[in-house]
Amino acid sequence: MAKHETPLLDQLETGPWPSFVTDLKREAESRAKNEKGIEYQIPQDVCEDLLGVLELSFKHGRTHWKHGGIVGVFGYGGGVIGRYCDQPEQFPGVAHFHTMRINQPGGKFYTTEYLKDLCDLWEFRGSGITNMHGSTGDIIFLGTTTPQLEEIFYELTHKYNQDLGGSGSNLRTPSDCIGSARCEYSCYDTQAICYTLTQEYQDELHRPAFPYKFKFKFDGCPNCCVASIARADISFIGTWRDDIRIDQEAVKAYVGQELKPNGGSHTGRDWGPFDIQKEVVDLCPTKCMKYENDKLAINNKECTRCMHCINVMPRALRIGNDRGCSLLVGAKAPILDGAQMGSLLVPFIKVEEPYDEIKEVIEAIWDWWMEEGKNRERLGELIKRQGFQKLLEMTNIKPVAQHVQEPRTNPYIFWKEDEVEGGFERDINEFRKYHQR
Numbered sequence: 001m002a003k004h005e006t007p008l009l010d011q012l013e014t015g016p017w018p019s020f021v022t023d024l025k026r027e028a029e030s031r032a033k034n035e036k037g038i039e040y041q042i043p044q045d046v047c048e049d050l051l052g053v054l055e056l057s058f059k060h061g062r063t064h065w066k067h068g069g070i071v072g073v074f075g076y077g078g079g080v081i082g083r084y085c086d087q088p089e090q091f092p093g094v095a096h097f098h099t100m101r102i103n104q105p106g107g108k109f110y111t112t113e114y115l116k117d118l119c120d121l122w123e124f125r126g127s128g129i130t131n132m133h134g135s136t137g138d139i140i141f142l143g144t145t146t147p148q149l150e151e152i153f154y155e156l157t158h159k160y161n162q163d164l165g166g167s168g169s170n171l172r173t174p175s176d177c178i179g180s181a182r183c184e185y186s187c188y189d190t191q192a193i194c195y196t197l198t199q200e201y202q203d204e205l206h207r208p209a210f211p212y213k214f215k216f217k218f219d220g221c222p223n224c225c226v227a228s229i230a231r232a233d234i235s236f237i238g239t240w241r242d243d244i245r246i247d248q249e250a251v252k253a254y255v256g257q258e259l260k261p262n263g264g265s266h267t268g269r270d271w272g273p274f275d276i277q278k279e280v281v282d283l284c285p286t287k288c289m290k291y292e293n294d295k296l297a298i299n300n301k302e303c304t305r306c307m308h309c310i311n312v313m314p315r316a317l318r319i320g321n322d323r324g325c326s327l328l329v330g331a332k333a334p335i336l337d338g339a340q341m342g343s344l345l346v347p348f349i350k351v352e353e354p355y356d357e358i359k360e361v362i363e364a365i366w367d368w369w370m371e372e373g374k375n376r377e378r379l380g381e382l383i384k385r386q387g388f389q390k391l392l393e394m395t396n397i398k399p400v401a402q403h404v405q406e407p408r409t410n411p412y413i414f415w416k417e418d419e420v421e422g423g424f425e426r427d428i429n430e431f432r433k434y435h436q437r
Contacts, residue, residue: 079164187238
């Protein structure tokens with residue numbers, strides 16, 4: 001019989017989808033019987049008490065976890081999220097229930113042996129509950145006690161050559177997509193730059209000194225498989241500068257139903273014959289495509305690299321050869337202010353080792369944010385407060401048309417003092433030339 005009655009949690013097992021409650025019950029039963037013969041280093045009833053405290057939270061409509069304050073491993077200010085239960089007498093198994101963030105491998109490539117080692121370590125010194133992966137990207141170890149933190153850290157670093165990830169007001173664990181390793185759309189080596197910047201910024205990752213959290217995420221192409229445009233303070237999105245490559249014979253094959261669109265995926269539904277006008281040309285956000293005389297034409301100057309046409313007809317359309325990435329800044333979930341998507345800062349930059357140009361942009365942004373950012377203010381909120389123009393000034397990036405969200409409606413122009421000397425006459429002359437044309 002279970003240690004705690006959980007009628008509310010039991011309802012979560014009744015739906016059509018797999019339930020985490022079932023997994024927790026299975027782990028709780030395994031630990032209670034000690035089926036693996038492990039000499040557990042934390043309370044054996046940790047999973048049973050976890051179910052109990054969650055049931056109580058559902059019953060009361062509020063959490064029974066309190067913030068853990070400062071808890072971690074020696075020399076690191078991040079990587080461990082302290083958690084304590086506010087009902088330790090009733091649920092002693094989760095009186096301590098700290099979470100550890102483990103830095104995930106590039107592209108999330110694992111060997112089965114490596115995964116087994118991690119699971120064995122956590123079964124022995126933790127609750128056995130993992131999250132692969134959290135929204136941070138890390139491997140998440142859920143639930144251990146304070147005395148086990150140093151033991152786990154020592155084994156991770158010395159035995160498995162593995163580091164903790166980021167938590168707190170620091171650089172969070174950089175995260176990347178699978179990139180060039182297995183994706184034909186990847187415009188740069190996401191794993192190489194993710195690894196390099198992780199190594200470069202160890203101090204920023206492990207010793208919190210920022211106003212708030214800061215995230216790097218690396219998407220190899222505009223399909224944005226790690227959702228960097230919605231979540232990263234600096235998102236690196238692969239792109240290209242030249243033309244989309246077109247195989248006109250393959251285009252005809254799609255139109256003639258010889259090739260199936262969307263890589264043959266129909267998501268369980270027959271959509272009927274492929275209509276290139278309806279499903280590709282008309283859905284282009286900038287209307288830069290046309291299909292005439294059995295040929296597809298693209299006005300590449302108007303293309304915004306949305307990837308829709310390439311995704312629909314991958315055998316007919318390919319990304320360009322002059323590849324790099326765009327840097328977008330300021331994305332975040334709602335904390336102090338509402339959710340924001342990333343804003344374009346650098347339209348195109350080559351992604352080549354040792355990445356010095358990219359590091360210059362990163363460090364200029366950090367200098368400004370650390371000087372001007374308020375406590376718990378993300379980069380996007382600082383940009384919103386002081387203006388995108390201020391960011392351009394602090395990073396010495398020349399304004400371009402892609403930075404403009406909408407044309408100005410205010411007819412007044414305000415000149416800075418250093419722009420008036422000599423610059424005013426020059427700009428007036430340029431203004432006159434423009435209107436004469």
